[in-house]
Amino acid sequence: xxxxxxxxxxWGQQILQHISWDLFWAALFAGLAxxxxxxSYMYLSPHRKRKAExxxxxxxxxxxxxxxxxxxxxxxxxxxxxxxxxxxxxxxxAFLPIVGIKFAWVTWHWTAGLVLTASIVFxxxxxxxxxDFKSIWVGPSDLPEFKAEILREFGHDVPGPKPGKYPLGNxxxxxxxxxxxxxxxxxxxxxxxxxxxxxxxxxxxxxxxSTWGFTYVxxxxxxxxxxxxxxxxxxxxxxxxxxxxxxxxxxxxxTRREYLEHHDPDRWMVDGSVSGGR
Amino acid sequence: MAVIRxxxxxxxxxxxxxxxxxxALLARYGGNAWVLAGGLDSMDWLKDRIKRPQAVVxxxxxxxxxxxxxxxDGLEIGAMTxxxxxxxHPTVRERYAILTEAAESAASPQIRNxxxxxxxVSQDTRxxxxxxxxxxxxxxxxxxxxxxxxxxxxxHAILEADRCVAVNPSDTAPALIALDAQMVVRRxxxxxxxxxxxxxxxxxxxxxxxxxxxxGDLLTAIRIPGTWAGSRFYFEKIRDRNVWDFxxxxxxxxxxxxxGTIQRMRVVVNGVAARPxxxxxxxxxxxxxxxxxxxxxxxxxxxxxxxxxxKFNAYKVPLMRNLVKRAIRGTEVTA
Numbered sequence: 001x002x003x004x005x006x007x008x009x010x011w012g013q014q015i016l017q018h019i020s021w022d023l024f025w026a027a028l029f030a031g032l033a034x035x036x037x038x039x040s041y042m043y044l045s046p047h048r049k050r051k052a053e054x055x056x057x058x059x060x061x062x063x064x065x066x067x068x069x070x071x072x073x074x075x076x077x078x079x080x081x082x083x084x085x086x087x088x089x090x091x092x093x094a095f096l097p098i099v100g101i102k103f104a105w106v107t108w109h110w111t112a113g114l115v116l117t118a119s120i121v122f123x124x125x126x127x128x129x130x131x132d133f134k135s136i137w138v139g140p141s142d143l144p145e146f147k148a149e150i151l152r153e154f155g156h157d158v159p160g161p162k163p164g165k166y167p168l169g170n171x172x173x174x175x176x177x178x179x180x181x182x183x184x185x186x187x188x189x190x191x192x193x194x195x196x197x198x199x200x201x202x203x204x205x206x207x208x209x210s211t212w213g214f215t216y217v218x219x220x221x222x223x224x225x226x227x228x229x230x231x232x233x234x235x236x237x238x239x240x241x242x243x244x245x246x247x248x249x250x251x252x253x254x255t256r257r258e259y260l261e262h263h264d265p266d267r268w269m270v271d272g273s274v275s276g277g278r
Numbered sequence: 279m280a281v282i283r284x285x286x287x288x289x290x291x292x293x294x295x296x297x298x299x300x301x302a303l304l305a306r307y308g309g310n311a312w313v314l315a316g317g318l319d320s321m322d323w324l325k326d327r328i329k330r331p332q333a334v335v336x337x338x339x340x341x342x343x344x345x346x347x348x349x350x351d352g353l354e355i356g357a358m359t360x361x362x363x364x365x366x367h368p369t370v371r372e373r374y375a376i377l378t379e380a381a382e383s384a385a386s387p388q389i390r391n392x393x394x395x396x397x398x399v400s401q402d403t404r405x406x407x408x409x410x411x412x413x414x415x416x417x418x419x420x421x422x423x424x425x426x427x428x429x430x431x432x433x434h435a436i437l438e439a440d441r442c443v444a445v446n447p448s449d450t451a452p453a454l455i456a457l458d459a460q461m462v463v464r465r466x467x468x469x470x471x472x473x474x475x476x477x478x479x480x481x482x483x484x485x486x487x488x489x490x491x492x493x494g495d496l497l498t499a500i501r502i503p504g505t506w507a508g509s510r511f512y513f514e515k516i517r518d519r520n521v522w523d524f525x526x527x528x529x530x531x532x533x534x535x536x537x538g539t540i541q542r543m544r545v546v547v548n549g550v551a552a553r554p555x556x557x558x559x560x561x562x563x564x565x566x567x568x569x570x571x572x573x574x575x576x577x578x579x580x581x582x583x584x585x586x587x588x589k590f591n592a593y594k595v596p597l598m599r600n601l602v603k604r605a606i607r608g609t610e611v612t613a
Contacts (some may be wrong), residue, residue: 196421
C-alpha cells in the first residue's frame, strides 16, 4: 500500500502530490473495524450499569434541580448540525468519485468547505466568549477520570471521578476533530487558490511545488482521518446507552435523572433551570 | 514537447482475432492494458515513454470491428473502420454528409487511411503540458500548467474548464453528437450503449479521462439512427493550416426546417472544452424561429455565454460565435 503519490515537476524534480487513495480505504476499514469490534465487545461483555435505586436516591437528594436541564443551547445545536451537514457533504463529494461514483464535485466541495470554515470560526468565537470554554478540553488533570473510564469499560466497578459536562470520550473526540477539522479547513482554503472560484483570484504559484505538495497531503490526511472519526461519531450517536446525548443535541435538554446519573454535579454545576448550554 | 525516442518501453503485444479474445485480454490486464486502434495517438504516448502499459492489445486483426452496416433505419460503423472508409461509404455520403465532411477534415489522407473512427473519438487531448508527461491534474497531479500566468494556452478551453483546460481534439465527435449517435461499449458479457453526447467526459466529472471508457471497456461500434438522416447539415473546422491539423474550433449541426422555419436542430462545437459541447440553449432558442441572420445572431451570443478565455485564446470566443452563426444561417465558408 502506498501512502503518498509523487509526480515530476517540469524541472524533473520529484514532487509530492497527494496521499494515496489507499489511505481512504484504510481509514474506512479502520472506522468500520472499530465499529464492529466495539459493538461486539459491548454486546458480549457484561457491563456495569448504575442500579435504579442508586439514581433514585441521588434524584431524591437534589429536588431543587429542574426536571429538564439545558445541555446544549439553540445556537450551539445549530452550529453542530450545520457543521455535520457540511462535513458529510465534504466527505461525500471528496470520496464518492474515488469509489467510482462520478459527478461534478468540486464546487459542492469547496462550498461545503466554506460553510464548515465559517461555522468553525463562529464556534471558536462563541465558545470563547459565551460558553464554558474549558469544559470541553482535555488536560493532565483528566488522567484519573481516564483511568476510571478504562476500568469501567472493562467491567470494573470504579468509584472514581465522573465527568463534568462532557464525558472524557467526548472531549478526546473533540480534540481529534479540532486537529483534523482545522487541518482540513486551513489547507482547503489554500487549495481554493488553485481552482477557479468567484471568490479568489486564482494563483497556482502562491506556494512552491513542495509546499503545495505538503498542503495537499495534509488535506488528504486530515480528510481520511475525518472518515474514521465520523464513522466513530455516528456509531456512538446511535448506541443505545448514548442516545440521551444525541437527544440532547437535538432537543437541547437532558432530564435531571440523566444529569445525576452521568455527570458529576460538582464538575458541572447546574443552577436552577439555567446552565451553561454548549 | 517531450523528446520522442526511437525505442518504446517494453510491453507484451497481443493481436487478438476476435472481440472475445480482446475482451479477455483487457479483463486480464485491466488498467495495465493499452488498446491500440490505428496507433496514431498511441505511438506518440509510447514513443514519448509517457505511457508505459504492461500489455498492448492491437485490434487491427479483428474483422468484426470493421465495416459499415445497415441497422434499422440507420447505420452501424465498426470502431476499427478507417476514416477513409467512412468518408467513402456511399450511404454515409448520401444520408450523413456531415460525418463524411468531419471525417474528411481529419489530419491527412495517409492518417485517415490508418486512423479509425473509434480511435478518432477516443483519442486523448493534445495539451502539450499533459503530453509532455508533467504531473498535471489530468495526469493525476494537482496543477494545470496550461492555466498559469505564463502558460502557452492558445489552443485551450474557453468553456467548462474545471482545474484542467485541455480540449477534445476529435473531428468526428461533434458530427456524431449532432447525428444522435450511440456508442456501443462492451466489457465481458455486458454491452452498454451510450449516447455520443455522454460518451465524452469533462474534467468536472473525471479529470483523468476524455471518455466514459474505463479499464476493461472496449468500444466496438458506433450506431447512427435515421433521426437526422438527410437533414440540413453544417460542419466547419477552423485550424491553423488546411491539412494535417487539429481544430481550433469546429462546429457541427443538423437542422430540420420547413418553409424557412427551424423545426428542430442540434448544434455541437468542439475545441472549446474538454468534451464536445452540445449547445442545448441555442437549440431551444432557435426552434420555431426562422433560419435567418437575426436568429443566428441571437443564438450565437447565447452560445458563448459563460466563456472564460485564458491568456492567449480569447480569439476562440468570436470564432465560436461566428461558427454558430454560420451553422444556423447555413452559409458556406468562402476562403
